[in-house]
Amino acid sequence: MIFDRRRVAVALAGACVFLDLYTPQALLPTFAQEFGARETETSLLISATSFAIALMAPFTGALADVLGRKRVIAAAMFLLVVPMTLIAMADGLSAMVFWRFLQGFLLPPVFAVSVAYISEEFSGAEAVAVTGVFTSASSIGGFLGRFLTGVLAEHFGWRDAFLIIAAGTLVIAVAIVILLPRERGFVRAENVGSSFRQMLRHLRNPRLVATYGIGFSVLFSFIAIFNYINFRLAQPPFGLSASALGSIFVVYLVGAAAAPLAGRAVARFGRRRLVFCVLAIWGVGLLITLSPSLPVIIGGLAIAAGCGFVCQTLSTSLVAQTAGEGRSAAVGLYVSSYYLGGSAGGVLPGLTWPLAGWAGAVAMVLAILAGVAALVAIFWPKEG
Numbered sequence: 001m002i003f004d005r006r007r008v009a010v011a012l013a014g015a016c017v018f019l020d021l022y023t024p025q026a027l028l029p030t031f032a033q034e035f036g037a038r039e040t041e042t043s044l045l046i047s048a049t050s051f052a053i054a055l056m057a058p059f060t061g062a063l064a065d066v067l068g069r070k071r072v073i074a075a076a077m078f079l080l081v082v083p084m085t086l087i088a089m090a091d092g093l094s095a096m097v098f099w100r101f102l103q104g105f106l107l108p109p110v111f112a113v114s115v116a117y118i119s120e121e122f123s124g125a126e127a128v129a130v131t132g133v134f135t136s137a138s139s140i141g142g143f144l145g146r147f148l149t150g151v152l153a154e155h156f157g158w159r160d161a162f163l164i165i166a167a168g169t170l171v172i173a174v175a176i177v178i179l180l181p182r183e184r185g186f187v188r189a190e191n192v193g194s195s196f197r198q199m200l201r202h203l204r205n206p207r208l209v210a211t212y213g214i215g216f217s218v219l220f221s222f223i224a225i226f227n228y229i230n231f232r233l234a235q236p237p238f239g240l241s242a243s244a245l246g247s248i249f250v251v252y253l254v255g256a257a258a259a260p261l262a263g264r265a266v267a268r269f270g271r272r273r274l275v276f277c278v279l280a281i282w283g284v285g286l287l288i289t290l291s292p293s294l295p296v297i298i299g300g301l302a303i304a305a306g307c308g309f310v311c312q313t314l315s316t317s318l319v320a321q322t323a324g325e326g327r328s329a330a331v332g333l334y335v336s337s338y339y340l341g342g343s344a345g346g347v348l349p350g351l352t353w354p355l356a357g358w359a360g361a362v363a364m365v366l367a368i369l370a371g372v373a374a375l376v377a378i379f380w381p382k383e384g
Contacts (some may be wrong), residue, residue: 005135006121009180013073013114014134015141016172017107020080022145023050023165024100025226026246027158029234035093037230040350046227047346048097050219053339054110058199058333060108065198065329069117069183076109077173081166088162104339113334116327118182119320128263128317135262135313139255139305146226150246193268199329208322208330210379214315215334216341217372221365222280222308223345229289229301232358239296251302255309262313272380275314279373282307286362286369311372318380 024031024045031042064072083103090096114134122130145165152161202208226249233240233248240248265274286304288296316334323330351361 006181007130007180009176010114010118010130010134011137012172012176012179013077013110014137015144016077016080016136017111017337018141018344019145020084020103020167020169021107022046022142023084023149023162024096026146026150026230026249027153028227028230029245030153030158030242031093033097033276038333039228039353040347041093042384043227043346043350044097045093045100045134046223047343048101049104049107050223050339050342050346052101053107054336054343056105057108057335058329058338059114060112060335064109064113064332065327066249069085069113069120070180072109072113073117073180074173074177076106077169077176080106080110081170081173084162084166085170088159088166099153106366108332108335112331115316115331119317119327119331120183126263127320128313129260130259130377131317131320132262132313135259135309135316136256139252139259139309140310143249143252143256145247146252147246154241160204172194176383196329199333202323202330202333205322207379207381208319208333210375211315211322212337213375214311214372215319215338215346217368217375218308218311218315218341220345220348221304221336221368223342224349224361224365225286225289225301225304227346228349228358229297231353233294233297235326248298248301251298251305254302254306256324258306259309259313261318262310265310266314271314271318272376272382275311275376275380276373278307278310278314279376282311283366283369286365290359290362324325 028039028042028045031037031045032039034044060072080103081108083099087096087099087103090099115131116119118134119127149158149161149165152164155162202260229248230245232238233245262274269277282304285300285307288300290305291297291300306337316331319330319334349361349364356363
């Protein structure tokens with residue numbers, strides 16, 4: 001097999017985005033105890049970053065359509081090291097939330113522009129397959145962000161854990177500069193104004209707008225599930241430690257295995273039929289997590305992780321293929337919707353948590369998944 005450094009580079013970019021994004025998630029109960037904060041307050045460490053990503057993503061797409069792909073990705077990768085280091089030095093939860101918010105502005109230039117790079121440098125089914133590789137690497141990064149931080153925090157303290165992640169981000173940034181070739185299929189927009197006009201045209205495309213709603217729902221569901229399961233498993237009768245909570249996220253590796261298969265599955269079953277099946281299985285996995293048995297809960301989380309990453313691969317690749325022109329702007333709008341969903345998913349289940357706990361969070365996500373099925377049924381193209 002021929003070594004393709006483009007695939008390695010975009011995989012590293014995807015892994016690093018989610019490594020940095022989810023670094024605090026396994027430590028939310030630790031921060032709640034250390035700073036005397038409530039679940040909704042510590043969840044802001046995830047929601048603030050997601051909200052910043054949502055604000056920045058459309059502008060990132062417009063700028064990347066003018067400046068080019070590799071230049072934007074590489075600059076953002078190096079800048080990510082700064083807020084991660086400052087989080088480790090923060091003297092309270094409010095300061096951490098502030099630096100996490102600023103960190104969120106640097107993630108769309110990696111995520112959104114990498115997806116646009118894939119859609120331009122690879123064609124047809126190969127683009128779906130490479131998007132699957134990118135999503136798979138993202139799931140591995142998400143797992144490592146939670147697992148490594150939990151283990152490192154237990155042995156060295158959470159501040160040193162953040163510093164180690166910052167150093168890892170710097171190493172990955174250097175690797176991407178070396179491995180990622182300059183774009184060849186990129187068609188530069190005339191100027192930023194032209195790129196913004198393309199973005200406004202995307203908002204008049206019903207299929208794209210519906211897919212943005214699906215992106216919102218996918219990350220809403222992910223954040224709601226994986227934020228609040230931490231609080232459930234940290235409480236009696238489970239009482240899991242930070243490293244044990246980090247280990248739970250090994251279920252993300254199911255997503256890493258499932259996402260690259262999406263391209264073949266689309267070719268065999270069709271995109272619509274596949275996503276309906278995936279949503280049904282995802283719902284079953286959520287219901288399984290209501291069990292009082294820890295192994296059964298982990299099994300349900302594994303099902304949810306696998307289904308979520310497949311849905312993400314299917315919707316992201318459809319955006320890039322549907323957009324035609326101004327792909328960075330189109331993907332930027334998707335990323336904006338996606339992370340608005342993540343921000344909402346970190347907060348809204350906390351409002352019902354005192355009354356309904358984990359069962360309330362599951363009910364909320366099931367309702368969101370039903371909405372996804374409706375959007376797919378109405379707006380996604382029917383396969384012949």
